[in-house]
Amino acid sequence: xxxxxxxxxxxxxxxxxxxxxxxxxxxxxxxxxxxxxxxxxxxxxxxxxxxxxxxxxxxxxxxxxxxxxxxxxxxxxxxxxxxxxxxxxxxxxxxxxxxxxxxxxxxxxxxxxxxxxxxxxxxxxxxxxxxxxxxxxxxxxxxxxxxxxxxxxxxxxxxxxxxxxxxxxxxxxxxxxxxxxxxxxxxxxxxxxxxxxxxxxxxxxxxxxxxxxxxxxxxxxxxxxxxxxxxxxxxxxxxxxxxxxxxxxxxxxxxxxxxxxxxxxxxxxxxxxxxxxxxxxxxxxxxxxxxxxxxxxxxxxxxxxxxxxxxxxxxxxxxxxxxxxxxxxxxxxxxxxxxxxxxxxxxxxxxxxxxxxxxxxxxxxxxxxxxxxxxxxxxxxxxxxxxxxxxxxxxxxxxxxxxxxxxxxxxxxxxxxxxxxxxxxxxxxxxxxxxxxxxxxxxxxx
Numbered sequence: 001x002x003x004x005x006x007x008x009x010x011x012x013x014x015x016x017x018x019x020x021x022x023x024x025x026x027x028x029x030x031x032x033x034x035x036x037x038x039x040x041x042x043x044x045x046x047x048x049x050x051x052x053x054x055x056x057x058x059x060x061x062x063x064x065x066x067x068x069x070x071x072x073x074x075x076x077x078x079x080x081x082x083x084x085x086x087x088x089x090x091x092x093x094x095x096x097x098x099x100x101x102x103x104x105x106x107x108x109x110x111x112x113x114x115x116x117x118x119x120x121x122x123x124x125x126x127x128x129x130x131x132x133x134x135x136x137x138x139x140x141x142x143x144x145x146x147x148x149x150x151x152x153x154x155x156x157x158x159x160x161x162x163x164x165x166x167x168x169x170x171x172x173x174x175x176x177x178x179x180x181x182x183x184x185x186x187x188x189x190x191x192x193x194x195x196x197x198x199x200x201x202x203x204x205x206x207x208x209x210x211x212x213x214x215x216x217x218x219x220x221x222x223x224x225x226x227x228x229x230x231x232x233x234x235x236x237x238x239x240x241x242x243x244x245x246x247x248x249x250x251x252x253x254x255x256x257x258x259x260x261x262x263x264x265x266x267x268x269x270x271x272x273x274x275x276x277x278x279x280x281x282x283x284x285x286x287x288x289x290x291x292x293x294x295x296x297x298x299x300x301x302x303x304x305x306x307x308x309x310x311x312x313x314x315x316x317x318x319x320x321x322x323x324x325x326x327x328x329x330x331x332x333x334x335x336x337x338x339x340x341x342x343x344x345x346x347x348x349x350x351x352x353x354x355x356x357x358x359x360x361x362x363x364x365x366x367x368x369x370x371x372x373x374x375x376x377x378x379x380x381x382x383x384x385x386x387x388x389x390x391x392x393x394x395x396x397x398x399x400x401x402x403x404x405x406x407x408x409x410x411x412x413x414x415x416x417x418x419x420x421x422x423x424x425x426x427x428x429x430x431x432x433x434x435x436x437x438x439x440x441x442x443x444x445x446x
Contacts, residue, residue, distance in 0.1 A: 067095060131325060335372075
């Protein structure tokens with residue numbers, strides 16, 4: 001049964017016996033300004049249908065949404081953001097608390113359940129709000145021309161090899177047998193360990209033959225254990241483990257040049273993506289398409305794709321999301337040469353680098369595509385500062401949620417930077433008369 005929706009405390013209520021958060025924090029702090037700017041009632045209205053009218057009260061929607069934003073904005077884990085919330089009064093004010101709290105706001109696992117409850121539509125609503133709070137002049141010009149590019153969002157898995165996967169199949173088959181109290185003909189514990197040691201320096205000429213033999217032996221052992229489990233498991237428990245055993249069989253029988261290979265047992269949806277990087281030839285995760293306004297650096301859309309589709313196949317879904325979030329038709333989309341063979345999609349002109357002899361057009365093209373290159377460092381910020389470098393969230397929905405919240409965090413950070421610039425300009429006007437006051441307020445507001 002769904003939980004009853006939680007209520008937010010009243011921040012404006014005065015308490016004569018306790019100091020409220022408004023009395024102890026700096027009202028000029030940028031996080032306080034962002035808290036006052038975000039329309040929290042929008043989230044409470046949109047997400048109210050995810051809760052019931054009966055049952056145990058859940059945590060307030062504002063608290064859970066704010067924790068998701070803070071987690072992505074500061075690039076923290078679920079456990080860390082919950083612990084930091086107790087120590088940071090600005091985090092507590094941002095999440096709607098009226099008085100300073102001494103206890104944890106929620107269990108870290110509550111954030112996992114809340115993300116699943118929101119789904120794709122819910123996190124897109126957070127991204128939409130992050131676009132809506134941007135200054136009006138920036139939003140009005142944001143949809144005239146947009147820049148689109150793709151990147152790889154890596155999953156939290158080890159570098160996959162056939163040997164590693166076969167050893168994991170052996171270990172998991174042994175665990176299933178122990179859990180179901182099945183006596184195996186042989187556990188192969190010491191044998192598998194010796195075979196893994198034989199894999200070291202496999203490309204050395206002296207070890208090549210021995211390593212290949214060990215690789216074949218691991219495949220034989222894995223297949224033997226799978227067949228033994230199928231024989232000895234009761235019919236009811238066999239149905240329970242059917243999907244897992246089919247995955248194991250697919251792993252041990254896949255070959256080097258097969259399509260749709262399995263690269264991880266706990267994340268079978270991971271794809272191998274080659275972006276032509278010298279330092280990192282292959283990345284294992286999902287492909288993400290990022291749409292950014294040409295001159296304002298506002299992320300207008302961020303779409304996660306399962307597998308590794310060609311870049312030209314990602315434009316239409318990206319444009320649909322941008323138009324859905326902004327409510328405006330996109331006139332022009334600027335892309336790189338990886339999006340070849342696409343000139344127009346649903347009334348939007350797709351502009352990619354071309355060769356022309358007209359000097360005036362050549363200068364305009366050069367200026368436009370130099371500006372398009374600004375999306376590259378934006379993608380770098382998304383990865384290194386807002387949690388898209390390595391995705392720790394499970395499953396396909398975890399890929400979508402992590403990418404979308406990263407884009408929302410980037411937009412929120414853009415708003416915070418604009419607020420700091422506004423404060424800096426204001427303080428600069430006062431600096432000639434009272435510079436020590438300027439320095440004090442600037443340090444406390446950062």
